[in-house]
Amino acid sequence: MVMSPELDRATVLPDEAAAARHIARICFKTGPPTLTGVELEWTVHDAADPARPVDRARLHRALGRHSPVTIDPTSPAERLRHGGAVTVEPGGQVEISSAPRPSIAALILATEADVAELTAALDAAGLALGRAGLDPWRMPRSVVETPRYQAMRCVFDRHGPAGRVMMYSTASLQVCLDAGEPEQVAQRWATAHAVGPPLLAAFATADRYAGRRTGWASARMAAWLAIDPARTRPVWSPVSPDRDPLTAWTEYALAAPLLCIRGDGPDWTPPPGVTFADWLAGALPRPPTTDDLEYHVSTLFPPVRPRGYLEVRYLDAQPRREWTVPLAVLAALFAEPATTRDALAVATPVADRWQAAARHGLDDGPLAAAATALFDLALAALPELGLPAGIHEETSRGIVRRRAAAERGHR
Structure with missing residues (x-):
């Protein structure tokens, strides 16, 4: 999370206010x-x-000086040449988090260069990115x-196996x-949520898992939705669309159960x-x-998470270079307030169909x-992005x- 330097991060919180x-x-x-910005995550094979x-x-050898400190505490964790930061998730998934850019073209070109650099490093080690x-x-x-990660696994295990699937086997594309x-926040917040089910359905790539078909268009999202609704359900709902x-x-955030309590030892469970509201009320030995x-x-993982910006999760x-398409779609839908308003109107009737999107994808007619x-x-708004002709x-x-x-699915 981006912090302002004037904030005192060690201030005791006396109450919910x-x-x-x-x-x-x-x-x-x-x-x-x-x-x-964009965050690209892949399984590695x-x-x-x-x-x-x-x-x-093996990942450490491949990533070298770009290795995050989670796999080498002594690593310089250097960014890629065009500013992308490399992280490694608990199952060995590799992620590039781009530096935010003022134009979509600059973002695509810089991130593609970073992906090429990462791909070359993995290729030299006999490794390949998943699709x-x-x-x-x-x-x-x-x-x-x-x-x-140990605390996450312990907490998620209380709810069943979906947590381990999410932690060790999933890969996402996130747009920031x-x-x-x-005066724009409420509409952009609502639209980022409402377009989620139809775009999840349109860009689903997770129908196979561990050598078999799953019966889901996006078994990745199915895993997320099954973990713990208190930390993964959408925050915005068409049932109360005007909520601040x-x-x-x-x-x-205050109603979500704690996932970790950091300490000096290895057990943060x-x-x-x-x-967190209980912690504020004195449930633990020290105040937060x-x-x-x-x-x-x-540690909260809803489909859209506010982090000073809106993180679409x-x-x-996506396979290969196809990540640029959903990025451009979202950027175009948010390029002008009128387009964002129209997207919200189109998507609101299906804005609660997360399970249907994960299960059926574009086989669901309304989606x-x-x-x-x-x-x-x-497509109508794409010229607003000012992309080079190619x-x-x-x-x-x-x-x-x-x-x-999508039109074939609608028919």
Whole structure:
């Protein structure tokens, strides 16, 4: 989470009102919507035998000076040449988090260069990036162990096996959008949620897992939805569409059970069922601080998460260069307030169909119809992004292909 230097991260929070004020300072930063970022995550496989496990040591050798400290505490954790930060998730998934850019073209070009650099490093080590939102060959297996990941596994195990699938086998595409000016926040917040089910359906890539078909279009999202609704359900709902985003997010965050309690030892597992509100009320030996609250917020995983900007988390990882298409669609839908308003109107009737999107994808007629309409809006707004001719043409073709698939589902 991006922090302002003037914030005191060790301030004790005396009550829920103080916690709410701190959430307001860090989670919804307003201003002109100018920056966009992207986070690309992949499963990683042996190039000759994709079902073969890849261990931490092999990843470390491949990533070298770009290795995160989670796999080498002495690593300089250097960014890639065009600014992308490399992280490794608990199952060995590799992620690039881009530097935010003021233009989509600059974001695509810089991120593609970073992907090429990462790909070359992995290729030299006999490794390859996956092409789907879920590992199609292997069962869940821990690769990176930290106190945070150990606590996550323990807490998620209380709810069943979905937590391990999520931690060790899933890969996503995340798009980061500015929250906008104060008068724009509510509409951008609602739209980011509402377009989720149709875009999840349109870009689902996770129908196979551990050598078999799952019966889901996005078994990745199915795993997320099955973990713990208190930390993975959507914050916005068409049932109460006009609810203030800050109020809704504050209540969500304070009501969510703790996932980790950081300490000096290796065991960060919290007592079962203790929420952050309970901690504020004295449920634990020491009171929480602003730093504890920020860390707690980082353990909440709804489809859209406010982090000073809007982090869109519901898209499956895409094969090869195809990640640029959903990025461009979202950027186009949010390029102008009128387009964002029209996208919200199109998507609101299907905004609660998360399970249907994960299960059926574009075989769900209402979702396919909404996706078709959203692609039409995106194509009309695409010139607003100012893409160079070559990127514009490639992106337009990609959206048209996705629109054709959605239209077939609608029929």
